[in-house]
Amino acid sequence: MADPVSGLAASLLQKLGSLVYQEFCLAWGIQSDLQKLESTISDININELLDAEYKQASNPMLRNWLGRLKVVLSDAEDVIDEIEYKVFRKQAIRAYGSTSSKVRHFFSSSMALSSRLKLSHKIKDIRERLDAINAGKDQFNFTERHEDVHVMPVWREMTHSGVESLVIGRQGDKKKIIEPMMEANKNVNIITIVGIGGLGKTTLAKLVYNDEVVVNHFQLKMWVCISTDFKVTELMEKILKSACKGVDKNSSTEDTLQTSLKELLKDKKFLLVLDDVWNVNRNKWVELIDLLNGGSHGSVVVVTTRSHKISSILDPIYTHSLDGLSKIESLSLFVKWAFKEGEDKRHPNLLSIADEIVEKCKGVPLAVKSLGGLLYSKVDEREWNLVRDNNIWELEENEGGILPALRLSYNQIPIHLKRCLVYCVNFPKDHEFFNIRLIGQWVAHGLILRMPVNKTQDLEDVGDLYIKELMSRCFFQDFEEQELGLYSFKMHDLVHDLVLSIAHKEWLEIDSNNKKIAPTVRHLSISYNGLQVLKSLNKLTSVRTIMYRTKPHVFSVESCIKKFKSLRVLDIHNSDFKNLPSSIGTQKHLRYLDLSNTSLMKLPNSICKLHNLQTLMLGGCVNLERLSKDIRNLINLRLLTITTKDTCLLENGVCCFNSLRSLFVAYCLRLECLFPQMDRCLTNLRILVFVGCESLISLPPIIKHLTSLESLYINYCNEMDLTGGGEDAQDFNLRLQILEIEGLPKVEVLPEWLLGSTNTLKELYIKWCGNLKALPEWLPTLKSLQTLVITDCDELSSVPEGINHMKTLRKLMIKHCAQLVTRLEDWSNIPEFEVLGCINVEDEEVS
Incomplete structure (x- = not known):
């Protein structure tokens, strides 16, 4: 079950308890209906659902029961969100006035009566279906399970530390790899690191890559993640990017890429790491090696792979077969992840249990770290014994102890973290996540719940805590601070395998291969635009996410917009069409819309009907003429990134955007002023970024009123004067x-x-x-x-x-x-x- 039903039920109860509906529901006379719905969902008992989810793996009838329950709860979520949309639509009209006779007609008494009756009927239907499903639960003899509703994540400094400080037991392996690198005498010398998943092949390659001797030996170093069956053209792009050589994807051809690569490598002794290789096509390797031959004598390509077959195809000068850690090394690593400094000496009883847990991990570092993170700061022997004696260790698997350890760690995390982690199956292996994008999508799907101890805390802050907790348990890794206060991270490919095994019925990648499409699919990644594939999507009714991995045709986007009316996330960045279909305005549930780096020249005014929209990404839209003044109707917008040719944002209309938390204004080369009529607005803005706005002379006058502003970044604005027009310092209420x-x-x-x-x-x-x-x-x-x-x-x-x-x-x-x-x-x-x-x-x- 990709998205645990218990988590969905908890999210619905939190929504139903919100005061946002109160005025609207009273006016429309549906307050009683919603109270009954809340009572019906509460009767299901979330603690019993936890037990059901725990037992479903061995009980097909129970899996079916949970599946039917989830369908009804998803329908309930759509109805609740529909009411929320009507609330926000009314708020927008109240704030900015009606924009058309249709809007006025919508709020006439006759239309209101019709809509009220439809909503009331939908709610009644859902309640009846829930009652019928709930009546069948007695056959399963559920018991109540309890777990912490929220985590208090431990963000250890070790997550930020360099690779060297985190690695135990690999210095000998590093030395064995560096020695043949120094003695290499061909133009392209290949070294392979081979081992099962989770052993630390990538970590070892990083140790080598950053070693001082290696750094001084090579004139050029590059690192590229491969994972899937690569195309040589795509690989050339990645190599050039790793060397900080920009590639214009719109104008690059295979010939221009080859020329650029040869110029890059010419007369240089280079080191290239190809991480996580799976390709066994010898012809592609011959083609690639031929392209790399332009470097100097002694250039080295290091390949990490799980496959000895790939290693033999490459004819390496040295193959390093990576073994597991020794028992002593494994225990040392476990202690580092499971205990605070010096705490292990105070709990010798736990150390004896740790010794037995480590034995089950079979020397696989990822398994050791995952379980160490799971038990971090816990001193109750019963919890340690549960990990040691869990039946999950009896599962058969092919990756030397790692999958049971990861699944055990997954089973122990709270529901809301399960929901957020499993959502990441929507992204390919080796995907580089950025905090604001992933958190924005989690928020869009209602996966983030407010902390009960601090209900005023922003959802973005809670999402940040979720990421850090998942990182402390080794589900995320490779944390790296980026510019402008952002950070990136990745998911180990074995963790991706785990979430795919859990979410395979709800996620689907659409490519050129025809596949049997299950009706339960809710999340789509589209990497192919063939009409035949699009027709096969007709069976789907509950799609919530669409992410394009290739440049889509307008027809494809419009078809999906018209068919799927429950979308929460739509990602069509890097597309090259100039006009977004006006039908986008029908997506009343849409929360996250990524149009970044597209060729759009203007936005349809219908986009201003998306009152639920929380994230709008228009960064890199260098052809975008302007924003409509009706963009102010997006009253729930929390994140806006914008690139435009306009000289003034929202010059012709007053706008508040009081839900906005983050605003990124990037490469608006003509922009001279921002929001001239927005006093006492942007009251919740916390992050403000200006990058490459060459004509912007001064900060906007409203900045002195931004009392919630925490982070201000102003980069490469050549005409910017920070003096604030001579205003007194006491006039500024910043709390940066x-x-x-x-x-x-x-x-x-x-x-x-x-x-x-x-x-x-x-x-x-x-x-x-x-x-x-x-x-x-x-x-x-x-x-x-x-x-x-x-x-x-x-x-x-x-x-x-x-x-x-x-x-x-x-x-x-x-x-x-x-x-x-x-x-x-x-x-x-x-x-x-x-x-x-x-x-x-x-x-x-x-x-």
């Missing part, structure tokens, strides 16, 4: 925590309005501000500042006195500031202190 300014040649001093964040500013980044001459004397008065990074500020000649005695400062980095003079001994009290290329004092040592 992070400020980053980069590539602002007009900035000569830091703005006085930063004093409005004296008690809150934690991180300050100043980069490539070539005319910044001095930091203000008041900078040491920032009482919460923990991180100060200053790079590439050529004219900066001094820092204020007292900055080295700031009690909160934990990290100071100064790089490439040629005029800056300071003395290293003055900064010895700062834990993380780095100065590179900025000291002009004679005989001064530079770290």
Whole structure:
């Protein structure tokens, strides 16, 4: 069962308990109907559903019962969301006025009566179906199971640490691989790392890749994830991208890619890692090796794979067969993940159980870490014994102990984390997740529940906690901080196999191969646009997600929009059509719409009817003329990314966007002003980003009213002046925590309005501000500042006195500031202190 029924029931009860419906339901006379529906769902007993989900694997009749229940609960979700849509539509009209006679007619008494009767009938039908299903539960003899409704995730620093600090027992393996690399004497020398899934092949390759000897030996290093059956053209694109050589997918041909690759590799000794290879087609490998022959003597390609057959096809100069960890190494790794520092010595009884658990993991690091993360900070022997003695270890499997360990870890996580993790089956193996995108989709599907201890906490914050908890249990890995406050991560391919085994009946990839399509499919990934395949989708009725993995035809998109009326997520980024079908306005349940990097020139005005929409991505839409003023009707918008040719956003209409949490304004080259009529709006905005807006002269006047703003990023806005038009610092009510300014040649001093964040500013980044001459004397008065990074500020000649005695400062980095003079001994009290290329004092040592 991909999406646990218990989680869906809990989500519905939370919605029904929301006050958002109250006024509307009273006015329409359906309050009693909804109360009865809430009572009916409550009668099902979520704790018994937990027991049902636990037992269903061995009971086909129970699986069928849960399947029927889920269908009805999904229908109930659509009805509740339909009511929510009507509520928001009425709110939008109340705020901005009716825009057409049709809208006025919709709210006439006769139309209201008709809609009320239809809703009442739907609710009654759902209640009757639920009662019938609930009546059949007695045959299963459920008992109540209890679990924590919410997690309090442990975000350990080890997740951020470098690869070296996390690895146990692989130094000998690393040395054996580096030795033949140094002795390689052909143009292209292949080394393979072979082993079962979860052994740490990728981790070992990273150790080699980042080793100081290797870094100094090669002139060029590249890393590419392969996974599926690759195409040589796609692989060339990935190699060029890894080498930071941009590729224009619209104009690139196989010939231009080959030329670019040969120029890149010419006369260079390179290291290329091809991670997680599955392709056994020798012809493709011959073609690829031929393309790589342009490098210098001694170039190396390292291939990680589970298959010895692939290794033999490649004719490597060295094959490293990776073995499992020893018992001692496995126990050491387990202790690192299961205990806080030094805690293991206080619980010798748990250590003896750990020894038996580790034995079952058969030396597979992923299994060890997964179960260690599962038991982290738990000291009850019964919980440890349950892991050791669980029947799941008896399952037959082919991956040396890892799948039972992962399934055991999965079974132990709370329902809402199960729902969020299994949703990730919608993405391909080795997919690079970004926090805001994944959390936006989780929110769109109602997978995130508010914490009972803090009901005012933003859903985005709760989603962030979910990610970190899943990471601490090894379901996510490869955490990496990105620009603009974002971070990325990946899912191990074996975890992907696990969620696919759970979700295979609800997710489907549409490709050129005809497949039998199960009617239970709710999530579609489309990588083929053939008409025959689209016709086969006629059997589906409950699709909630559509993600295009290829450039779609307008016909394909319009067909899906017209057929599937329960969509929550629609991702059609990178498409090349210029007009979005106007039928998009019929998608009243839609919450997440990704149109980024498309060729759209304008949006249909019907998009403004999407009152439930929470995420709208228009970043990279360089041909987009403007936004309609009716975009203000998207009153639930929480995330907006925008690129446009317009000179002023929403110049002709007042707009509030008080649900907006994050706003990214990127590469709007003509943009001169933003939201000129929006005083006392954007009251919940927390992240504001300007990137590449070359004509933007100053911050918008409304910024002084953004009392919820936490992060402000202003990058490469050549005309930007931060002084705020001479306004007094006391006029600014900012409570910033992070400020980053980069590539602002007009900035000569830091703005006085930063004093409005004296008690809150934690991180300050100043980069490539070539005319910044001095930091203000008041900078040491920032009482919460923990991180100060200053790079590439050529004219900066001094820092204020007292900055080295700031009690909160934990990290100071100064790089490439040629005029800056300071003395290293003055900064010895700062834990993380780095100065590179900025000291002009004679005989001064530079770290």
